[in-house]
Amino acid sequence: MAEEGPLIKPVYRVTYSSYSLIGFCIGGVIGGLLVLLGTFLCYKRNRRLRAKRNGPDQPLAFHSHRRPTAVKSPAGNSNGTNYLKKSPSPTGATKTPPGMSVPHTPSPTGIVGPLESGVSHQHFEPRLESQMTKDTCTMENERQTPTKEEQETNEKNLQQSAAYLGQLIFKLRYKHDKNALIVSVVRCKDLPAKDPNTGSSDPYVKLQLLPDKQHKVKTRVLRKTRNPVYDEDFTFYGISFNQLPSITLHFVILSFDRYSRDDIIGEVFCSLNNVDVAQIETQQMALSREIQPRSLKIRSQGRGELLVSLCWQPAANRLTVVVLKARNLPKMDVTGLADPYVKIYLLYNGQRIAKKKTHVKKRTLMPVFNESFVFDIPANGQTLDGISLEFLLLDWDRVTKNEVIGRLELGGAKCSGSALTHWNEVCNSPRRQIADWHKLKE
Numbered sequence: 001m002a003e004e005g006p007l008i009k010p011v012y013r014v015t016y017s018s019y020s021l022i023g024f025c026i027g028g029v030i031g032g033l034l035v036l037l038g039t040f041l042c043y044k045r046n047r048r049l050r051a052k053r054n055g056p057d058q059p060l061a062f063h064s065h066r067r068p069t070a071v072k073s074p075a076g077n078s079n080g081t082n083y084l085k086k087s088p089s090p091t092g093a094t095k096t097p098p099g100m101s102v103p104h105t106p107s108p109t110g111i112v113g114p115l116e117s118g119v120s121h122q123h124f125e126p127r128l129e130s131q132m133t134k135d136t137c138t139m140e141n142e143r144q145t146p147t148k149e150e151q152e153t154n155e156k157n158l159q160q161s162a163a164y165l166g167q168l169i170f171k172l173r174y175k176h177d178k179n180a181l182i183v184s185v186v187r188c189k190d191l192p193a194k195d196p197n198t199g200s201s202d203p204y205v206k207l208q209l210l211p212d213k214q215h216k217v218k219t220r221v222l223r224k225t226r227n228p229v230y231d232e233d234f235t236f237y238g239i240s241f242n243q244l245p246s247i248t249l250h251f252v253i254l255s256f257d258r259y260s261r262d263d264i265i266g267e268v269f270c271s272l273n274n275v276d277v278a279q280i281e282t283q284q285m286a287l288s289r290e291i292q293p294r295s296l297k298i299r300s301q302g303r304g305e306l307l308v309s310l311c312w313q314p315a316a317n318r319l320t321v322v323v324l325k326a327r328n329l330p331k332m333d334v335t336g337l338a339d340p341y342v343k344i345y346l347l348y349n350g351q352r353i354a355k356k357k358t359h360v361k362k363r364t365l366m367p368v369f370n371e372s373f374v375f376d377i378p379a380n381g382q383t384l385d386g387i388s389l390e391f392l393l394l395d396w397d398r399v400t401k402n403e404v405i406g407r408l409e410l411g412g413a414k415c416s417g418s419a420l421t422h423w424n425e426v427c428n429s430p431r432r433q434i435a436d437w438h439k440l441k442e
Contacts (some may be wrong), residue, residue: 010087015098022256066437107199165291166226168205168251172275173284174241181236182200183207183249185219186286188208189365191226194263201255203265207234210248216398221256241281253291261401303406303442304329305363306342306393309317309435310410310426312384317377321389322370323358325436327363329405333396337363340405346375347388347412349415353378360396388412393440406440 171184185205194201202223208216215236222228239247251268268289279285309322323342332338339362344355354375361367377387388411394402409415410423422436 039164044333129256130234164190165192165253165293167288167290168253168268169286169288170249170251170270171284171286172272172280174244174277174280176241176281179238179240181239181244181247182233182284183236184233184284185230185251187227187229187231188253188291189227191228191253191255191265191291193226194265200226201265202257203228203255204251205230205255206252208250210250212248223385229427241277244277247272251289252294261404264294264403267294268292302328302330303440304393305437306391306406306408307435307437308390308391308408308410309433310422311433312426312430314382314430317379319375319377319384319387319389320365320372320433321356321375322433322435323391324370325368326393327366329393330368332403332405336365338365338405339363339391340365340367341396343392343394344371344373345390345392347390348378349386350388350412352390362396384411388415407442408438408440410438 034181084191100378167189169186169189171182171186173182175182188205189205191203193199201226202221204219204221206216206218217234219230219232222230249268249270249272251270253265253267255263255265257263268291270287270289275285275287300441304326305328306326307324309324311320311322313320321344323344326340326342329338329340339360341358341360343355343357345352356375357375358369358371361369377384384428388409391408393405393409395405396402408419410419415423418436419438422434422438425434426434
């Protein structure tokens with residue numbers, strides 16, 4: 001009889017604990033694969049973004065250009081399809097940093113691309129002189145502090161070159177098929193140095209079409225140079241050929257100042273009535289004009305007069321100032337008009353502590369303001385000791401910093417003449433509104 005072996009029993013089912021263990025293992029494997037896949041995808045994405053950010057075709061942060069603003073053409077068409085392209089603002093985020101130049105894209109002389117979406121295209125022509133100017137600017141940037149002898153030489157050069165302000169070279173071309181006038185600001189030569197410490201300037205050019213004063217454009221700023229090369233084209237659409245003789249080009253050459261008002265070097269007027277318009281119809285014409293001083297018109301015409309009224313209220317420690325009107329203001333453009341407004345500063349011991357300003361009165365030399373302002377005076381007793389007022393009459397400008405026409409000071413150490421008489425009368429006659437005319441000074 002055979003021996004019986006060990007008793008083997010069949011397994012009929014798997015317990016729930018076994019299912020849990022198998023599911024846990026499978027889930028762990030799948031989770032690990034998902035984590036690895038996500039890590040790999042993130043790595044590839046970061047690598048691609050890093051390569052795109054640091055690639056050779058990506059411009060630097062300060063080279064990013066914003067889309068230029070389009071303004072209506074001087075023709076004033078109602079269909080809204082004609083536009084004028086403006087270059088980047090010299091004081092905006094797209095200005096050229098010191099020692100660097102904006103890259104130029106070559107374009108055939110006098111040829112403008114097709115009109116797209118009613119916006120003109122701006123082209124630049126590379127010049128060898130641009131590279132020379134860039135090298136000069138780089139060398140001047142490396143000189144931090146000039147010596148005493150250099151400062152004296154620079155100041156002497158400023159005095160010698162005060163009468164001569166240099167030259168402006170520009171080009172004109174008219175396109176019949178597009179009814180477009182193309183003005184190319186090429187370069188400036190022998191500009192005066194507005195900064196005696198460096199013996200140089202930061203020039204840019206502002207251009208407007210007269211008598212339609214509202215259409216203005218400007219070039220970029222070129223740092224530390226007296227011979228800037230711009231090669232910038234501005235295309236004015238919607239101008240018929242018969243309109244050309246009535247148009248005057250008004251160029252203003254300025255030197256950019258980061259911390260105060262831009263210095264005006266001079267201006268150039270070019271009436272197209274004196275230009276052979278038939279020639280610019282067939283080819284591009286290059287012109288050169290000597291830059292004229294901007295202040296000559298103010299010196300010959302005077303700065304005008306301002307009527308102000310003051311009332312001192314000692315009980316409330318308040319000084320009421322009423323800017324009434326102005327008269328005999330100088331003509332700020334060839335149209336014989338200006339856009340004046342008044343800015344008022346309250347000074348305490350020579351320090352400006354409050355500021356007010358009137359509204360702009362457009363296109364007038366006899367503005368009527370009739371605006372009242374109340375200044376709170378620091379509590380210093382029943383007098384106006386240490387208090388003075390400074391009035392600035394300015395000509396408003398849409399593009400650049402506004403130009404000061406004249407100044408008036410009431411009170412303070414520099415107060416004299418009719419201004420001193422008026423101020424003393426206000427101090428000695430509280431609660432009375434006293435008005436008087438005053439001539440504006442430089």
